[in-house]
Amino acid sequence: MDRLIRKLDIISWANPYQAKRDLYQYLMDYENNEDDWRGFYHLNENEGYSRNEIRTKPGQYNVALMCWRPNQGNKIHDHCESFGLFKVLRGCLEEEHHICREDGDAVVHHADILIEENHVNSLESFTGFHRLKNHSDDDVAVSLHVYAPPLEKCTFIDEEGKRCVVSMRFATKSVQEQE
Numbered sequence: 431m432d433r434l435i436r437k438l439d440i441i442s443w444a445n446p447y448q449a450k451r452d453l454y455q456y457l458m459d460y461e462n463n464e465d466d467w468r469g470f471y472h473l474n475e476n477e478g479y480s481r482n483e484i485r486t487k488p489g490q491y492n493v494a495l496m497c498w499r500p501n502q503g504n505k506i507h508d509h510c511e512s513f514g515l516f517k518v519l520r521g522c523l524e525e526e527h528h529i530c531r532e533d534g535d536a537v538v539h540h541a542d543i544l545i546e547e548n549h550v551n552s553l554e555s556f557t558g559f560h561r562l563k564n565h566s567d568d569d570v571a572v573s574l575h576v577y578a579p580p581l582e583k584c585t586f587i588d589e590e591g592k593r594c595v596v597s598m599r600f601a602t603k604s605v606q607e608q609e
């Protein structure tokens with residue numbers, strides 16, 4: 431994980447086009463090895479999927495390990511001002527895409543895709559909303575997410591188009607040096 435973080439630290443985040451390309455490449459190159467991410471692995475016992483912070487570099491990016499129980503998913507949301515990419519490290523995730531361009535519009539279910547282990551997927555913020563779900567009925571899934579700038583808030587939207595901006599919390603926080 432340290433090697434990946436060293437690469438993230440030299441990305442020019444101020445140039446989003448180049449940053450997305452570099453980030454995609456670094457996540458593709460990331461050697462998925464459970465020993466490397468086990469220290470961040472944590473499942474919530476009773477709550478939703480578990481968001482575990484690996485690193486937050488203020489104003490630049492954050493990295494988190496998301497752990498999903500069988501069939502567990504999140505609700506339809508966007509990423510406000512952040513873009514992001516993720517790599518599935520264990521299992522397979524389903525992603526639903528939803529479109530909602532104007533405030534108050536109903537949500538239109540647009541597409542479903544499956545993202546398999548070791549695949550990288552981008553999370554665009556401009557077209558709309560999405561949600562992720564563990565595709566498996568009997569095994570946990572794990573995914574590694576990077577957002578830039580750091581994802582602090584998401585807009586959740588219900589079927590009628592009612593929006594609600596929510597601060598995102600981590601189940602576990604990383605111990606990191608003060609920037």
Ligand SMILES: N[C@@H](CS(=O)O)C(=O)O
Pocket residue numbers: 481496504509553560561562575581584598
């Ligand atoms: N954006 C979600 C994970 S995924 O649905 O992209 C989160 O930060 O919890």
Ligand SMILES: [Fe+2]
Pocket residue numbers: 507508509553560
């Ligand atoms: Fe998301």
